[in-house]
Amino acid sequence: MATKRPKSVAVKAASATSGLMLPTFHESTTSSGLTVLAAQRGPLPLVAVRLAVRAGSAVDPQDKHGLADFTARLMRRGTARQSADEIDEAIEFVGASFAVGSNEDLLSFYVTTPAEHFPAMLSLLGELVREPSFPEREVELARERALAGFANDLDDPSVIADRAFTRALWGKHPYGHDVGGSTAHVRTFTREDLVRFHRERLGPKVALLSVVGAVEPGLVAEEAEKAFGAWKGGPDKPEQPPAAGKIASGRILLVDKPDQTQTQVRLGGPGFRMGHEDYFPSAAMNNVLGGGFTSRLVNEVRVERGLTYGINSYFDMLNVGGVFAISTFTQTERTREMLDVSLAEVAKVRESGISAAELKKAQRYLAGLYPLRTETNESVASVIGDIRVHGLGDDWVEKFRERLFAVKPKQTQEVAAKYLFAKAPLIVLLGKASAVKKQLKGLGSVTVVPASDYE
Structure with missing residues (x-):
C-alpha cells in the first residue's frame, strides 16, 4: 500500500x-x-x-x-x-x-x-x-x-x-x-x-x-x-523564558587570575530581542562604532594607541531580550587607559550619532555581506529555520537590503542614545587583580572574585 x-x-x-x-x-x-x-x-x-x-x-x-x-x-x-x-x-x-x-x-x-x-x-x-x-x-x-x-x-x-x-x-x-x-x-x-x-x-x-x-x-x-510521524513527547508549545528584566549595570567585577600579563575586558548593558524594530538602525550604527575592522573603536584603540590587537562591539539578541557589549583585551598596566578610551568613543556616538557618510558606508558593507548567508544549502536551511523560529517574517531575506538602506541618520542617533550605555555599563575584567584594581579608582565599587569560581 x-x-x-x-x-x-x-x-x-x-x-x-x-x-x-x-x-x-x-x-x-x-x-x-x-x-x-x-x-x-x-x-x-x-x-x-x-x-x-x-x-x-x-x-x-x-x-x-x-x-x-x-x-x-x-x-x-x-x-x-x-x-x-x-x-x-x-x-x-x-x-x-x-x-x-x-x-x-x-x-x-x-x-x-x-x-x-x-x-x-x-x-x-x-x-x-x-x-x-x-x-x-x-x-x-x-x-x-x-x-x-x-x-x-x-x-x-x-x-x-x-x-x-x-x-x-x-x-x-x-x-x-x-x-x-x-x-x-x-x-x-x-x-x-x-x-x-x-x-x-x-x-x-x-x-x-x-x-x-x-x-x-x-x-x-x-x-x-x-x-x-511516530515522534512523541515534549510540550504542546514552547516554554518562553521570562522577560529579560533588568540587565546588570553600573558595577565592576574583577576576576582574579594572578598569572596574567593581560586583562580581558568586557563592557555590557541592555540591548534588544531577536527581530526587534531597532535591528536595522542598530546594525548600521554598530558597524561604524565597533562592528567592523575599520570601525571607530578599532581605529582609536588599536591603530592610534596600540592598546590591543582586537576589539569589537556587538548586539547579542535572544528570544526575550539581549545585550549590547564590547569585548577586548590589553596589557595589564594599560587597563584603565583601555576603559577610558573605549568609553569615550562610545560616548561620542551616543551623544552625536554617526555621519551620513559613515551610514552609507556601513549600509553598503552590510548589504554586500548578507548574501553570504544564503550561498550554501546549509546556510539557507539555517536561515529558513531562524526566520520561523524567531518570527522574523518570511520576507526577511528578500527585504533585508531594502530595510537596511531605508535607515536614516536620525534613527542611528536614536538607537545610539538608547543602547550605548545610557547608564553606566557593567564592567567585567579578568587579570592580575592586585595590579588592575588600583587603576579603577573613580569608576565605582569593585568586587574581586577568583577565576576558579567559573570552572
Missing part, C-alpha cells in the same frame, strides 16, 4: 528590488505535529537538513545547568536499535555528516548528505531524535570529558571572562548561565536526568525541520512523515 503523502503548501519568496531571493519553500506538517519546510535547490546533488528544537539552555533545570546541551550531544551515542559505532559507520559510509549545536534558545541537529541517501539519513536523524538510549557508559565518558574541559577552561582567560560576563549580566535569569553548564552541575548529571529531559523537553510540537537541496518537496514531506 502506498504511503499517503502529507499535504504541503508552497510559500513563495516575495520579490524585492535587491534581487536577493530565497528559493520557494513548501510547508507541511507531520501527523505528530512537526512543521517541515522544504526548498528544492541545485545544482549540486546534496541536501542539508536542520532540525531546530525550542529547548535550549534557558529550559535547563535550576540545579542542572548545561543539561540541554549535554542531552543533545549524547543523542548520537546510541539508540534502541544501534550503537554509537554503528551510527558513525552508517553516516560515514554514505559520505554524510552530522552535527549538534546549542544556544540559549535552541538545540539544533544538522545533517548534510548526498541527495541519493537523503531518505536513509533523515530516517537515521528521526531514530536519533525519537529513541536515544543514552548508554550509561557513554554518559559517564561524556561527563568526564566535560569536567576535564571545564578544568582546561581555566587556562583560557577569554573563555572565563565571557562566562563571568554572562553570569553578571543576566544574574538569575535563565540566560544567566553558560550553555554548557558548570563543573558543580555537570558532575551531578545521571542517565535518568537525560532520559527525563528528552521526554519532557524535546518533541515535534516545539521543533522545526528545514530541508534544502536536490530533493523534491513532496518527497521531503513523505520522508519526514516516515521519520518523525
